[in-house]
Amino acid sequence: MYLILLGPPGTGKGTQAKLLAERRRLVHIASGDLFREAVQQGSDLGQRVKAYLDRGELVPDELTIAMLEERVRQPEAQQGAIFDGYPRTLQQAQALDTMLAHLGTAADAALLITASDEELIRRLSGRWLCGACGEIFHERSRPPKLAGRCDRCGGALGQRDDDKPDVVRRRLQGMRPPEALLDYYRQQGKLLEIDGEQEVEAVTRNLLDAIERVASAVR
Ligand code: AP5
Ligand code: MG
Numbered sequence: 001m002y003l004i005l006l007g008p009p010g011t012g013k014g015t016q017a018k019l020l021a022e023r024r025r026l027v028h029i030a031s032g033d034l035f036r037e038a039v040q041q042g043s044d045l046g047q048r049v050k051a052y053l054d055r056g057e058l059v060p061d062e063l064t065i066a067m068l069e070e071r072v073r074q075p076e077a078q079q080g081a082i083f084d085g086y087p088r089t090l091q092q093a094q095a096l097d098t099m100l101a102h103l104g105t106a107a108d109a110a111l112l113i114t115a116s117d118e119e120l121i122r123r124l125s126g127r128w129l130c131g132a133c134g135e136i137f138h139e140r141s142r143p144p145k146l147a148g149r150c151d152r153c154g155g156a157l158g159q160r161d162d163d164k165p166d167v168v169r170r171r172l173q174g175m176r177p178p179e180a181l182l183d184y185y186r187q188q189g190k191l192l193e194i195d196g197e198q199e200v201e202a203v204t205r206n207l208l209d210a211i212e213r214v215a216s217a218v219r
Contacts, residue, residue, distance in 0.1 A: 001026060002100055003082045003211065006181070007113035009171040010124040011196045012203060015136050016113065017084040019204050024211065027077050031086035033134065034067055035059065036160075056162050056171035058088060065095040072099045090180045109214045110185035111207055113196035117172060124168050128157040142200070 001024060005013045014030060021028040035053055038046035045067060052059045068086055071077060087093040100106050115123075126139040132155025137144050145151050162171065185191040192210045196203055 001080045001211070001215065002105060002107045004087070004096075004107055004110040004185075005082065005084045005113065006110055006177045006185075007196060008115070008120055008176045009168070010120040010127070011113045011115045012123070012200065013084045013113060015200060016203060016207055017082050018136070019200075020207060020211070021082050023204075023208065024082070025080070027079070027081040028084060029068070029071055029077065029081050029086070030084040031064060031068065031088075032084075034071065038067075053162060054167070056167040057174060061089055061091045061095075064088075065092055068092075068096070069099055072103075078103055087181065088175070088177065090178070090184055093181055093184050107190060109192055109211065110190050111210060112177065112182065112191060112193045113203065113207075114193060115196040119197050120172060121168065124163050124171075125165070127163055128159060130155040131158050132156070 003020070003024075003026065005017055007013050014033075017028050017030065020026065035046075035049050039050045039053060040046070045063065048063060049059045058064075064086065072081070083096070087096050096107065123138060123141075126141075128137040128139065128144070129135070130137075130150035130153060133150060133153045135150050135152045135155075136142070137150075137157060144157060148157050149155070150157060162168070182191060192214070194203060194206045194210060198206075
């Protein structure tokens with residue numbers, strides 16, 4: 001299965017993608033995580049994209065698509081994947097279709113997770129991430145058992161540079177899925193909308209139900 005998670009910053013794409021990847025045995029491909037890793041490693045790609053991430057702006061399609069193509073070509077991605085944060089433009093969506101067509105397959109569903117701006121700001125400003133394994137926490141909705149330490153691996157928790165209030169404001173303006181992208185999947189009958197403003201477990205349940213409906217329609 002190839003699933004796409006769409007939604008504004010902070011809506012829970014990363015949280016849900018990790019849970020769905022485990023439950024459905026899919027590889028989790030998160031464009032934001034790949035960019036942040038590249039920046040941390042100081043690679044050529046990292047140096048080219050750092051300023052976009054710092055400003056909370058879209059990285060140009062050309063760089064984003066090339067990075068995704070490389071990831072999708074890796075053997076473990078050929079058994080199914082869940083895309084988190086990609087595609088974000090119509091051009092990226094068309095490129096993904098071409099990548100999947102090369103594998104003899106296609107995206108099964110695009111799942112749009114929604115939430116109000118007030119909730120997105122609350123989520124982003126209280127987010128903590130494990131620097132070692134990437135596990136996602138929140139100071140109120142998912143606090144770690146031990147302050148500053150990851151429940152899963154014991155790694156130190158930190159905040160993302162782009163979760164500062166001024167960058168969050170810019171991300172909330174510029175990083176929402178554009179209507180043309182939603183229309184692209186709507187017209188193919190692949191767009192499913194999920195209310196993200198519920199507890200994590202309820203959102204996961206609704207996503208799994210939607211995926212099950214898609215899977216049984218394909219069967
Ligand atoms: P990216 O990393 O994709 O960031 P984003 O879309 O802004 O989304 P986030 O990762 O901030 O939020 P999320 O939806 O994953 O929420 P999370 O699960 O963490 O992109 C970063 C940057 O990379 C972009 O700004 C851009 O520069 C570049 N980029 C990436 N992809 C690109 C592309 N395709 N094209 C061009 N440029 C690209 O949850 C947030 C918080 O809420 C957590 O604390 C969590 O614990 C909490 N939470 C989650 N669910 C719930 C719930 N149901 N109830 C209560 N709290 C919850
Ligand atoms: Mg994320």
